[in-house]
Amino acid sequence: MKRKFFRTRIALLIIPLGVIATQFGFTLRAVSTAVPLRPETRAAVMQLDDPYADFRHARYSNNGLLNEPDEIKLGTQLHREVTKRFRLTDVGLPRVQSLGQRCARASLRPNLPYKFHVVESREINGFSLPGGHVYVTTALLRLANDNELASVLAHEIGHIVARHSLKTLRQKQQYNEIAKSIGEVTGVAGDLGRDLGVALGQIVSEGLLTIHTRDEEREADFLGVRGMARAGFEPQAMITMFQKLERIEQQDSSLLGSLFSDHPDVDERIANTRYEIARMRRG
Numbered sequence: 001m002k003r004k005f006f007r008t009r010i011a012l013l014i015i016p017l018g019v020i021a022t023q024f025g026f027t028l029r030a031v032s033t034a035v036p037l038r039p040e041t042r043a044a045v046m047q048l049d050d051p052y053a054d055f056r057h058a059r060y061s062n063n064g065l066l067n068e069p070d071e072i073k074l075g076t077q078l079h080r081e082v083t084k085r086f087r088l089t090d091v092g093l094p095r096v097q098s099l100g101q102r103c104a105r106a107s108l109r110p111n112l113p114y115k116f117h118v119v120e121s122r123e124i125n126g127f128s129l130p131g132g133h134v135y136v137t138t139a140l141l142r143l144a145n146d147n148e149l150a151s152v153l154a155h156e157i158g159h160i161v162a163r164h165s166l167k168t169l170r171q172k173q174q175y176n177e178i179a180k181s182i183g184e185v186t187g188v189a190g191d192l193g194r195d196l197g198v199a200l201g202q203i204v205s206e207g208l209l210t211i212h213t214r215d216e217e218r219e220a221d222f223l224g225v226r227g228m229a230r231a232g233f234e235p236q237a238m239i240t241m242f243q244k245l246e247r248i249e250q251q252d253s254s255l256l257g258s259l260f261s262d263h264p265d266v267d268e269r270i271a272n273t274r275y276e277i278a279r280m281r282r283g
């Protein structure tokens with residue numbers, strides 16, 4: 001009897017605390033929008049709320065990296081190495097190309113000659129390489145509806161827009177050698193020296209250019225959700241895609257490729273995407 005009473009008291013205590021917490025949350029938000037704060041205070045409040053504050057005003061270019069023609073040549077050579085190591089297929093390719101080109105044209109880097117590829121694999125995965133090469137697996141194609149697939153493609157295009165792989169490459173020891181040799185190659189698909197071919201083959205097999213930091217993943221999510229919306233896809237599908245991946249992870253995580261592992265926590269990605277969709281709807 002006494003114990004029951006005690007439990008009720010605890011419950012009563014917990015409920016008002018919850019109400020206070022919710023009200024406090026509302027109050028904070030109300031202050032941030034309604035009361036004219038000093039600009040620096042307002043910026044700080046917005047920053048706290050905004051998971052994408054670092055990327056919102058980013059300007060992207062090849063400055064300080066391989067120039068764009070060399071990036072495209074590098075992409076062609078890396079793709080050649082991909083075809084040696086993975087089995088590519090035409091199954092589902094027209095669907096990927098049409099969704100992918102729509103996302104690419106609406107991206108912040110619309111003029112690159114994007115190329116979309118399908119890799120035969122039981123692993124659910126997507127990745128991209130410099131110069132506009134985007135890859136998705138047959139298992140991903142089976143899992144995702146068109147809007148969800150567009151969310152993955154727009155995310156991968158985001159990596160290309162932000163030149164993440166080029167930035168990774170710049171940190172590599174052989175960077176200067178690779179940059180010089182690529183610059184000397186004539187034509188997009190020109191012949192490479194043997195050493196460079198070996199170096200690029202190694203880069204592809206180690207997956208060096210397709211492993212990204214958490215910040216890069218967040219940036220690609222941000223560019224992706226905005227890009228897919230501009231392309232006329234339903235951005236909510238990025239959330240249902242994450243939820244599908246989350247379910248697969250619980251059932252058989254060996255089916256998930258790099259698209260999922262090493263990425264920021266999926267709940268955080270869902271929350272960030274929800275935030276951005278709400279922000280887009282506010283205009």
Ligand SMILES: [Zn+2]
Nearest residue numbers: 155212217220
């Ligand atoms: Zn990614």
